[in-house]
Amino acid sequence: MDDRTPAELGAGKYLLITSYRRNGTPVATPVWVVPDGEALGVWTPADSWKVKRIRNRADVLVGPCDLRGNPTGDQVPATAEICDAATTARYRRLIARKYGLTGRLTLLGSRLRRGVDGTVGIRITL
Numbered sequence: 001m002d003d004r005t006p007a008e009l010g011a012g013k014y015l016l017i018t019s020y021r022r023n024g025t026p027v028a029t030p031v032w033v034v035p036d037g038e039a040l041g042v043w044t045p046a047d048s049w050k051v052k053r054i055r056n057r058a059d060v061l062v063g064p065c066d067l068r069g070n071p072t073g074d075q076v077p078a079t080a081e082i083c084d085a086a087t088t089a090r091y092r093r094l095i096a097r098k099y100g101l102t103g104r105l106t107l108l109g110s111r112l113r114r115g116v117d118g119t120v121g122i123r124i125t126l
């Protein structure tokens with residue numbers, strides 16, 4: 001098993017989050033990731049299926065991946081939690097800084113489409 005640290009995973013461009021349906025079926029999703037101290041931060045639409053799955057079951061697997069979600073290393077067990085508005089806003093700022101123009105344009109498009117409350121942060125602890 002890979003002994004990945006939050007800093008190593010947070011430094012990557014994409015993170016593969018595997019969450020679980022109610023029946024236990026794993027579902028892997030690639031997301032942008034930012035380091036958050038001893039944790040990882042991701043940002044996603046509030047009505048996405050991954051948010052619903054995490055609300056039902058907080059244990060997830062995380063690992064590095066490419067844009068298409070192909071793993072580039074081993075996944076490790078982690079715990080995910082849906083963040084409050086202040087943490088979500090902080091993750092937006094971190095994503096804008098890390099992903100540059102692409103990140104800022106994506107955040108702007110999301111804000112125009114969904115409004116500021118249409119997205120949530122997810123904090124992942126290994």
